[in-house]
Amino acid sequence: MTTKRSITVTVNGQQHQTEVEPRMLLVHYLREVLDLTGTHIGCNTSQCGACVVMLNGEAIKSCTVLAVQADGGEVLTIEGLAPEGGLHPIQEGFWEKHGLQCGFCTPGMIMASYQLLKNNPHPTETEIRRGLEGNICRCTGYQNIVKAVQDASERMSTSAETPVPAGD
Amino acid sequence: MSVPAAFDYHPATSVDEAIALLQQYGDEAKLLAGGHSLIPAMKLRLSQPEHLIDIGKISSLSYIREEQDHIVIGGLTTYVQIEQSDLLRKHFPLLPEATSMVGDQQVRNRGTIGGSIAHSDPAADLPGVVLALKAEIVVQGPQGKRTIPADDFFVDTFTTALAPDEILIEFRLPKATGSTGSAYDKLANKASHYAIAGCAAVITRGQDGSCSAASIAITGATVRTIRARAVENALVGKQLSETVIAEAVSHATDGEDMIVDIHGSEEYRRKMAAVVARRAIMRALERI
Numbered sequence: 333m334t335t336k337r338s339i340t341v342t343v344n345g346q347q348h349q350t351e352v353e354p355r356m357l358l359v360h361y362l363r364e365v366l367d368l369t370g371t372h373i374g375c376n377t378s379q380c381g382a383c384v385v386m387l388n389g390e391a392i393k394s395c396t397v398l399a400v401q402a403d404g405g406e407v408l409t410i411e412g413l414a415p416e417g418g419l420h421p422i423q424e425g426f427w428e429k430h431g432l433q434c435g436f437c438t439p440g441m442i443m444a445s446y447q448l449l450k451n452n453p454h455p456t457e458t459e460i461r462r463g464l465e466g467n468i469c470r471c472t473g474y475q476n477i478v479k480a481v482q483d484a485s486e487r488m489s490t491s492a493e494t495p496v497p498a499g500d
Numbered sequence: 501m502s503v504p505a506a507f508d509y510h511p512a513t514s515v516d517e518a519i520a521l522l523q524q525y526g527d528e529a530k531l532l533a534g535g536h537s538l539i540p541a542m543k544l545r546l547s548q549p550e551h552l553i554d555i556g557k558i559s560s561l562s563y564i565r566e567e568q569d570h571i572v573i574g575g576l577t578t579y580v581q582i583e584q585s586d587l588l589r590k591h592f593p594l595l596p597e598a599t600s601m602v603g604d605q606q607v608r609n610r611g612t613i614g615g616s617i618a619h620s621d622p623a624a625d626l627p628g629v630v631l632a633l634k635a636e637i638v639v640q641g642p643q644g645k646r647t648i649p650a651d652d653f654f655v656d657t658f659t660t661a662l663a664p665d666e667i668l669i670e671f672r673l674p675k676a677t678g679s680t681g682s683a684y685d686k687l688a689n690k691a692s693h694y695a696i697a698g699c700a701a702v703i704t705r706g707q708d709g710s711c712s713a714a715s716i717a718i719t720g721a722t723v724r725t726i727r728a729r730a731v732e733n734a735l736v737g738k739q740l741s742e743t744v745i746a747e748a749v750s751h752a753t754d755g756e757d758m759i760v761d762i763h764g765s766e767e768y769r770r771k772m773a774a775v776v777a778r779r780a781i782m783r784a785l786e787r788i
């Protein structure tokens with residue numbers, strides 16, 4: 333009954349042109365059309381942050397954005413943070429500081445941390461907690477997540493070669 | 501899986517085009533700005549427009565600038581832009597302050613001031629700020645532009661003076677004169693961060709140190725965002741001691757219909773409205 337629309341979205345540096353139903357959510361486009369299942373769906377009600385990706389350089393909840401709204405835009409997902417086989421300093425931080433347990437919230441936590449550190453490379457503990465307000469973790473607790481972001485902040489300021497992927 | 505009901509999507513590239521589309525599709529159409537009230541409502545099927553007119557990419561409606569005795573803000577300006585504006589921080593500190601308390605970073609990246617005011621959720625933050633700042637709200641429809649004073653804008657819960665074929669395009673904030681301070685305070689719902697009770701306060705002090713003008717708005721607690729006239733009247737003309745302020749805020753929600761839900765009873769919300777009002781007024785005074 334509704335007219336499908338052709339959208340062009342650059343995801344992790346690669347351009348995709350797809351016909352989608354206007355009501356398709358960005359998270360479903362990423363997971364089901366592009367098979368990028370690293371972005372998770374937790375609550376599907378804009379609360380938990382499991383679906384966070386970067387859209388045109390800003391962290392957004394992809395369960396609350398339509399795929400058609402991303403037309404012409406650039407998306408960065410957890411899969412695009414580091415080159416195949418490598419880890420981004422934020423991923424290393426979460427690994428080293430046990431910033432995850434089941435890992436369900438982790439892609440969203442990492443993408444939200446990515447924006448936080450982009451705006452504020454040396455956040456205080458309070459700033460980290462505030463920056464991650466929109467992300468809920470049900471099992472690790474936030475202590476180690478804060479430590480992971482602090483660790484990532486240090487790694488990023490010491491490593492000369494921080495991968496800055498396309499789309500950002 | 502919760503997805504919106506099917507609709508046709510119309511990206512608008514200008515205000516005129518969006519107004520033409522609104523006229524064409526009438527009751528079956530809705531405007532989409534940041535989508536952070538509308539898309540959740542559509543996913544729950546509380547809203548099922550057949551035509552969605554996306555004004556989110558009309559970049560000419562996204563600005564904050566100074567014009568003689570006003571600061572003007574475009575209808576599609578996002579929370580993040582407001583939060584980061586030095587101009588607003590200088591003239592109306594309560595606006596970036598209230599904005600920084602909206603939802604979370606991801607919500608603030610997408611949500612717009614126009615969307616918040618048009619939606620007019622009684623638990624939202626910016627309606628109170630717009631009221632306390634006595635904003636002039638500029639809207640555009642098929643007949644052209646008109647300006648609605650904030651005092652006439654918020655009619656009822658989710659109901660405003662905006663006509664169905666009008667778009668909210670600009671907020672004009674008159675610059676403060678004299679010694680003025682402003683602040684926003686709220687008791688936030690822990691999960692959503694919406695206001696259980698919020699207060700926006702703008703206080704001006706005269707040469708003798710007494711309060712010469714006060715503009716106090718309450719949000720979250722009452723069924724629509726209101727000016728707390730009884731509080732304003734109890735402050736103006738007085739030296740603002742803690743006792744005077746405590747007495748004044750005890751009238752914060754006098755005679756108003758209150759929101760009653762799982763987050764708070766009527767009595768609790770009346771008490772909390774007084775508490776946040778006291779805090780906002782005290783902080784506004786410190787900033788004079």
Ligand SMILES: Cc1cc2nc3c(=O)[nH]c(=O)nc-3n(C[C@H](O)[C@H](O)[C@H](O)COP(=O)(O)OP(=O)(O)OC[C@H]3O[C@@H](n4cnc5c(N)ncnc54)[C@H](O)[C@@H]3O)c2cc1C
Nearest residue numbers: 533534535536537538603611612614615624625668693694
């Ligand atoms: C998890 C979460 C937490 C939140 N927490 C808070 C909070 O703490 N405080 C708070 O205040 N808000 C909160 N919000 C709501 C958020 O602020 C919304 O972004 C805002 O209310 C609506 O702005 P929008 O640009 O997203 O509008 P949309 O959702 O796009 O539109 C909302 C309504 O306004 C209409 N509309 C939009 N723009 C215009 C315009 N220019 N002219 C005429 N009509 C228009 C639309 O047709 C629609 O009916 C939260 C939202 C979420 C998802």
Ligand code: FES
Nearest residue numbers: 374375376381395
């Ligand atoms: S799945 Fe998007 S916020 Fe929870």
Ligand code: FES
Nearest residue numbers: 433435437469470
């Ligand atoms: S690691 Fe399990 S939800 Fe966060």
